[in-house]
Amino acid sequence: MSTENINMNTAEQTATPADQTGGKTFTQDQLNSIVQERLARDREKQSEELGKREQELLQREFRLNSRQKLIDRGYPEDILDALNLSDEKAFGKALDLLDEYVKPYREEAEAKAKAAASAPKFTDKSEPRHSFTDPIRKAMNL
Numbered sequence: 762m763s764t765e766n767i768n769m770n771t772a773e774q775t776a777t778p779a780d781q782t783g784g785k786t787f788t789q790d791q792l793n794s795i796v797q798e799r800l801a802r803d804r805e806k807q808s809e810e811l812g813k814r815e816q817e818l819l820q821r822e823f824r825l826n827s828r829q830k831l832i833d834r835g836y837p838e839d840i841l842d843a844l845n846l847s848d849e850k851a852f853g854k855a856l857d858l859l860d861e862y863v864k865p866y867r868e869e870a871e872a873k874a875k876a877a878a879s880a881p882k883f884t885d886k887s888e889p890r891h892s893f894t895d896p897i898r899k900a901m902n903l
Contacts, residue, residue, distance in 0.1 A: 827852050834860065 787795070827846060828838050834856065844859070845851040 823849070830856065836863075 824841075824846060827844075828841055830852075831841055831844075832838055836859065840859075844855040
């Protein structure tokens with residue numbers, strides 16, 4: 762057999778299975794457009810997933826920053842869930858309202874602490890503090 766016959770037989774064999782199965786043949790342009798559509802869908806899907814992940818990370822970062830601000834102002838982190846965490850402005854407003862509410866109580870506690878610190882301390886145990894002396898303490902020479 763000559764080389765032409767072999768090439769012809771090969772070409773006939775490759776064309777025969779498609780004809781026998783009755784499958785649809787596509788032109789190169791049609792195939793390119795199908796591939797481009799699929800790639801575009803995949804890119805869009807990946808873009809949406811990436812956007813969701815980015816949004817979740819931003820929300821976590823905001824929550825951590827808010828928690829730190831709460832601790833810096835002297836509040837327990839447990840109340841973080843009770844505050845408005847929808848955005849930075851709303852959280853700042855919630856903290857300011859909390860500060861206004863707690864301010865009188867803090868001032869009172871600070872004043873009591875200051876008064877307790879400046880009060881005289883009795884360390885001399887030789888004198889009884891009360892006019893009443895306990896007979897048991899007296900028996901033990903306390």
